[in-house]
Amino acid sequence: MPHRIEIALKADLFDAKGEGIRQKAKNYFGISCKAVRIINIITIDADLSDAQCELVKDEVFTNPVTQISSLKPLNIDFDWIIWVGYRPGVKDNPGSTAIEAIEDILKIKFTPDEAVYTSKRYCLKGADLTFAEVEQIAGELLANSIIQQWKVIAASDWDLAEGTGFIIPRVLLDHIPTVSSVAVDSDKTLQKISDQRNLALNPDDIPTIRAYFTNPAVIKERALIGLADPTDIELEYISQARSDHCNHNTFQGCFSYRNSDSSQIEVIDSLFKTCIESPTLALKKKKDWVISVLWDNAGIGRFDDDHFYVITGETHNSPSNMEAYGGAITGIVGVYRDPMGTGKGSKLIMGSYGFCVGHKDYKGELRPHLHPRRLLDGVIEGVRDGGNKSGIPTPFGQVVFHPGYMGKCLVYVTALGIMPAQIKGKPSDQKTIFPGDLVIMSGGRVGKDGIHGVTAASETFSEHTPAGHVQIGDPYTQKKMQDFLLEARDQGLIRFITDNGGGGLSSSVGETARFSNGCEIQLEKVPLKYQGLDQWEIWISESQERMTIAISPQNLNTFLSLSEKHAVESTVIGTYTDSGKLKISYQGNICAYIDMDLLKSGFPQWKFEACWQSPSCRGLYEPVLSEPDDYNALLNDILARPNICSKEWITRQYDHEVQGTSVIKPLAGVERDINSDACVLRPVLNSNKGLAFAQAILPAYSAIDAYHMTSCTIDEALRRLIAVGGDPEHVGGVDNFCWPNIRFDSKTNPDGKFKAAQLVRSCRALRDICVRYEIPLLSGKDSMYVDGHLAGKYGERHKISALETLQFSTTGVIADIRKCVTMECKVADDLVYILGITRNELGGSEYYEHFGYTGLNIPKVDADQFSLIYKALFQAISRELVASAHGIYRGGLAVHLAFVAMGGGLGIFADLAKLPARDFLQDNILLFSESAGRFIITIDPANQSAFEALFDGLPCALIGKVNAKADLVIQGKKGRIILSTPVKSLKQAWQRPFKDLL
């Protein structure tokens, strides 16, 4: 007999969450509600007495000061009710913690069949509301059919005694786990099976797989243990391991690249090897601070003699596109497991985000699954809860709006950790496994989560089928696990550790078993969320918050009791061996038996055709555009553009100070509201050393050439670090590629060869620029299918591909945080300098975009020249000659001069005639060109000669000064004041678009 507790705020308390919904209904759909109040419902599906329910209601679920509650439906006035609950199998985090609290206070234990489910009842007031409007609020604001179910109830249909009724989203599979074998009599049969079972085997791989299972020696060996044809679990294992996600087939592929106007073909055998691995290995030799790259879950650099830092980046695009909150929280919580599983494990010290979505105010005819504004709300909240609840600061992030992300949004998440250089006297970055070590799974339990990714999203739902393919990350469970693992690490209990992400146990155990050359797994030992999973499902499920750990058997008891203390579930699921075999059994029956080296042997390389057409060949040109008269209005409007304007409402929702390490915060300036170039942390509290971090995303340039998009992105990420005081000798990079499908198909992907050429060019730029700037790639990932098919007005479907997008992150060690500089000008009468040359490079700029142009003259990076400036600036900052430093990024000089002035709350006078520029350029080009390699610096006049001496022979010019009167004043090349406007009004323009969201 289930029980229900309804809880609501007392009537005289302001319901802030309800008010938020009322406002969104108004702003998003134009629907006017008078009021929205929220009732939380706890449904307890357990054998409790009424007295027990009363007790937990009063002691746990009701705050006597602010809330009312009842075991019967609360009588709160409404015109419409929307009830929203989870679908079966969706992670109900509050439900889980409710069980913990109930068990604790009643001193009982829930049986496996008992559970607590949470749901919400929204009471809407508004006499004129229609059913259709309420349905819209339910379906487009409050609930997502992928993870939630809802009911709309009119006042006339409401029965106060019955309430919403009891909806128990319990998973009932009623299925006996079965291993099936798969015939491999022909390639065709196997291909058919692959399609039927959603294995997504690459057709080219099928002969290799068949060759293995039809090899007489293999047949003979398998017969000895009772296996013949491959089992489903074996094929799933191979499919996972060979997937692009796990094996990076695209980056390992072979590209034939040619220019459209040439017949000459260049063959590139693996972009990964030629553009990532080989330059990084070469740089590792040169840079003794590079500790570990290219093999572990994240890269490792040296922080100081006693500490290493760890960094990696990920994307979580497809799931976020379907269920924004769940996808994003799973993404950030997931990327945090990478540093946890790097070396013997590191402690997380920060995360960052990069969101690429369609325009928030999109009003067109295309119908994405989630409107961009809703999608953005969801990903913001997902990363917020994932980061904040993990106790990890999120001090950096960016948002890019572009219609290309309507097909699929991008959610970049980056994580940094720190660890002692040694654990019990041994290097913490190194780990291995010995035969006989135990295979342990720690953390969450296994359900049908994430199996075959989002392909399952098209399946129909029944009442009790788990909707687990889109997950909701659980930072609480993971935080407990991280606390536990760090303690286990420090006690020397961990031999090897890795996370369970894509591919689940199949990947984590499959990959770790290579270190000992084999393993034996007893699948029935794996703790499940609910019964009825097939063996292959247990093996490849992507249920979150799990780590796979190898420990020596002698440490088992210590390890398990520590795990118990931290309320973390840890289970021995098998043993590592040196048999050369991956052997899996279920209740004594062997269901997989595969040679460890199968995956290394003879699978064919993916092949791509890449055909480059130069921008001018594609008909791109420079627009014919005269100089504007009204620069004041122009700058105000550009500052208000979605990709330039203030997004403080996001920054403030992210805890950027937890851990007490904050040095340079995401927002700087006297009013603490202008974006910093980079963030700086003090990750070791008793040291004045710092770690700086920045990232950049510049997809607009891909409309012209992904080579220069890439070099500009890297340059910006580097320059951001230099601007706060980073040392150009110690900069590590992380590359995160998000690309549309590059495989040519005349019907479904007619421009595939061009997109492939963009990828080749992008990787070449990555290599060229990183080698010149000496940035080793500490980590990187790729997500290759950023396309979507959206329904249009007439029932037709449009393929929407994102711009080729790279997020590049940089990190570096700061010798003394007290010498860092922030971006805002600080003192009136300080001198304003520009470093770097402004060129005629408006192609792909914000300025052109404002007028609807693309242009041709894309900014280019001259890394050798720019390096000289960066080194000199590093000297100037180290010698404390600089009062403020800020890079000139998207939007160009005018926008960034405005930022420096806005930050300081002071005025700036700048004379364009003094700007270091190539050729004679008109004022609008000087003001809005996005040439790379430039900075705005302000200095104390007393430091003039020392500062200028450092830049002798370099492009560095005194162009103006800081004024007490807070106006931005720009004098054009002809000596006339072309722009003069109060800094305050510029700031208002910049803040206005999203001000109401703060």
Next chain:
Amino acid sequence: MSKIKALILTGYGLNCDNETAYAFEMAGAAASRIHINNLIDGSVCLTDFQILVFGGGFSWGDDHGAGVVQAVRLKTNIGDKLLEFVEQGNLVIGICNGFQTLVNLGLLPGIDNNYCRRAVALTYNDCGNFQDTWVHLKINQKSPCVFTKGLDHLELPVRHGEGKFYADQTVIDQLELNQQIVIRYAWPDGTAAMQKFPFNPNGSLADIAGICDPSGRVFGLMPHPEAFNHPTNHPDWFYIKEICKREKKEPKLPVLTGTCIFENAVNYLKQS
């Protein structure tokens, strides 16, 4: 004299334990991070400590009201030991999630020395969102609070979604009368924020940011003193450094770091 010993709770989603322990060490205490379960199973004894710290974080995910489940667990398992600890003249501080836990335990406000009654609440911010921002705090020097002795003005970060102090007017009047309101959100000049966002970041009634019990030995606050453990934590540090440099002076902030709150606690115990 041996060092004052501070116990900082960890586990179950708490997350400010490292920097809180560091700040206490800076203040001269010996700080131990102890898992809630070690306190419950008796392997660590509260009686070995003089300061108990309920730190920041998201205990049990804050799923059923911030600090609620933590309070239930502690009350159910070691409620009597906590009361004894307070009775014996020791100090208790709750920061953010810890403050929320203290009010749910009833250790605050402790009006009429009733340390079991939930009389005040910390509920959802009026702005509807989690907010990370630095605030100005005016300290009530008439308060008996031992943690804020001699302090007048502080600047600290707040980082919470449920920090709005709420209670019946009669309770607020009583807190006022007893000088139990220790710190209030303020304008930079120290005058009361008067509910004005973002100076009062959450809509707290009477701008209340922190309260103590009648003895002044139990203290809870939403802002995070432990996150201001180094001058560079302060948002204006780089500006102030530049100004001081022009005046050929060592950089000096106009306010003390948050560590002063912990120093006060340690000094109080040393003198008592």
